[in-house]
Amino acid sequence: DAIGSLEGASGGPLYRRLETALRDALRAEVLKPNEALPPERELASDLAISRITVRKALDTLVGEGLLVRRQGAGTFVAGRVEKQFAKLSSFTEDMAARGRAVRSEWLLRAAGEVTPEESLTLGLSPGAPVLRFHRVRFADDVPMALEYSAIAGFGLAGPETVESSLYAALEATGNRPARALQRLRAVSFDAEQAALLHVEPGAPGLYIERRGFLEDGRVIEATRSWYRGDAYDFVAELNTRA
Numbered sequence: 001d002a003i004g005s006l007e008g009a010s011g012g013p014l015y016r017r018l019e020t021a022l023r024d025a026l027r028a029e030v031l032k033p034n035e036a037l038p039p040e041r042e043l044a045s046d047l048a049i050s051r052i053t054v055r056k057a058l059d060t061l062v063g064e065g066l067l068v069r070r071q072g073a074g075t076f077v078a079g080r081v082e083k084q085f086a087k088l089s090s091f092t093e094d095m096a097a098r099g100r101a102v103r104s105e106w107l108l109r110a111a112g113e114v115t116p117e118e119s120l121t122l123g124l125s126p127g128a129p130v131l132r133f134h135r136v137r138f139a140d141d142v143p144m145a146l147e148y149s150a151i152a153g154f155g156l157a158g159p160e161t162v163e164s165s166l167y168a169a170l171e172a173t174g175n176r177p178a179r180a181l182q183r184l185r186a187v188s189f190d191a192e193q194a195a196l197l198h199v200e201p202g203a204p205g206l207y208i209e210r211r212g213f214l215e216d217g218r219v220i221e222a223t224r225s226w227y228r229g230d231a232y233d234f235v236a237e238l239n240t241r242a
């Protein structure tokens, strides 16, 4: 019902028309976050189209992270993630708390020397060692964020010690940040970022800079993150004292 018929949808192949109708329903929240879609065979018979056509349209939207498939349960409208803005947690912990499977696609995992800019943000002398971790972060196979981290060289034995969670690796050496400063800004994704995150170029994002400190005040982490604007709500508790 939410999708109605495909009569009104503009031309093109049927799977495209269904894709457009679904996109409209998602945008208008006729299909609400976390809502289950009718089974594929039901959609096919209601709309008088083949199951293959239905599957093709759904596949595209699953690939973009607008819909999610859960084994044995069906297809659902993706829910937005509520992330505590003022909590010093890791992506892995945030996702694990929601029962979502985490994986990273590595763009860079290497040791080097600090650039002049990194030497300022990390408070390190020119020439000091630094470890760089650039990755696309996935939850249930949906790309959620792009993350570029620079870690002070003394923090880890080497870049390969980070297998999946950076904070887990830092924790193992006793160098997990104890405190952090964070800045958030609205951005729109450029073509390269959009391709990595499976969104349209120009789609909205949240750019976040985090500087993490050890108990003794040394900077251990400088991370630049680009979170998908269509997937995240950043929430915080406020009070009059602060």
Ligand code: 16G
Binding pocket: 089, 090, 091, 092, 093, 147, 149, 164, 165, 166, 167, 168, 208, 210, 221, 223, 225
């Ligand atoms: C989060 C942090 C990032 C940190 C990463 C570690 C924000 C905005 N950023 O994404 O600074 O480096 O978690 O995650 O929350 P990991 O331990 O899963 O690698």
